[in-house]
Amino acid sequence: MKHCLVCRSRFSSQTIVCPSCGFGPEVLAGIDAYAPDLAYGGGGGFKADYFSELAHLEELNFWFQARNKLILWALSKYCQKFQSFLEIGCGTGYVLSGISNNFPNVILTGSEIFMTGLGFAANRLPSTKFIQMDARNIPYAEEFDVIGAFDVLEHIEEDELVLAQIHSALKPQGHVLLTVPQHAWLWSPVDEYACHVRRYGAADIYKKIEMAGFQVVRSTSFITALLPAMAVSRLLQKQTASANFDATTEFKIAPWLNAVLFQLLSVERGMIRAGINFPMGGSRLVVAKKS
Numbered sequence: 001m002k003h004c005l006v007c008r009s010r011f012s013s014q015t016i017v018c019p020s021c022g023f024g025p026e027v028l029a030g031i032d033a034y035a036p037d038l039a040y041g042g043g044g045g046f047k048a049d050y051f052s053e054l055a056h057l058e059e060l061n062f063w064f065q066a067r068n069k070l071i072l073w074a075l076s077k078y079c080q081k082f083q084s085f086l087e088i089g090c091g092t093g094y095v096l097s098g099i100s101n102n103f104p105n106v107i108l109t110g111s112e113i114f115m116t117g118l119g120f121a122a123n124r125l126p127s128t129k130f131i132q133m134d135a136r137n138i139p140y141a142e143e144f145d146v147i148g149a150f151d152v153l154e155h156i157e158e159d160e161l162v163l164a165q166i167h168s169a170l171k172p173q174g175h176v177l178l179t180v181p182q183h184a185w186l187w188s189p190v191d192e193y194a195c196h197v198r199r200y201g202a203a204d205i206y207k208k209i210e211m212a213g214f215q216v217v218r219s220t221s222f223i224t225a226l227l228p229a230m231a232v233s234r235l236l237q238k239q240t241a242s243a244n245f246d247a248t249t250e251f252k253i254a255p256w257l258n259a260v261l262f263q264l265l266s267v268e269r270g271m272i273r274a275g276i277n278f279p280m281g282g283s284r285l286v287v288a289k290k291s
Helices: 049-059 062-078 093-103 114-125 161-168 190-195 202-211 227-240 246-249 255-273
Strands: 027-028 030-034 084-088 106-113 129-132 144-150 169-180 214-221 281-291
Touching: 049 062, 049 093, 049 114, 062 144, 062 169, 062 214, 062 255, 062 281, 084 093, 084 161, 084 202, 093 114, 093 129, 093 161, 106 114, 106 281, 114 129, 114 281, 144 161, 161 169, 169 202, 169 255, 190 227, 214 255
Parallel strands: 030 129, 084 106, 084 144, 106 129, 144 169
Antiparallel strands: 027 030, 169 281, 214 281
């Protein structure tokens, strides 16, 4: 169902304009825009000009590849027979493209606050529905089987509000999949460059998820094998940070090293698949069910 952002009435998801008050989204570059005032950089929390760099890095870098593999496994393991999926903060559509390839019968919707990212996503997945929206005000109610937000919540001050909105947009017994950066002691210029508001602790994210009305089904750290290297790298960044700091250099590594690190994280993923939950790691995956 659609959820009118003005009068709060509910109506068919096939209808664009609210039948009660007449509110409807603007159309920007052929995409329905529910927060048009934020579409071209007004939303903060991310550098809109980073999408072009991101579109190139995602295809080649071990971190993005490994995270995608983990997300796809979690969907197949915990969200069996799901038919509809919304990604919040879909960026350039890299995660959605993996879901599309592995779950071709699922109806996909991608959302992003920035039109710049949606341009890349629409080119990558021309048959997928995309909308521009603010995750703090989702125009759906009980519409999706699964909602994913992958490295998104840490960019938003009102993360509890976003989780409540996700809860409302999910069907009864629906699932949310989240990935978030972990451990406040890893905070560095990388986080500042990426416009992060926070890095999460396990207890913190659990509390917020449960307060929003979810029950945690599975939670584990990942990027655990690389945590010592991350800690050293972040410490050096704190000591040498400058105005010209560029976080993307961290992703630009030699192909042979990229392959080695991907294989290392593949072993880690195999342990997660076997039921091991890592207490520490650069990131955390959480699967939760709407209560």
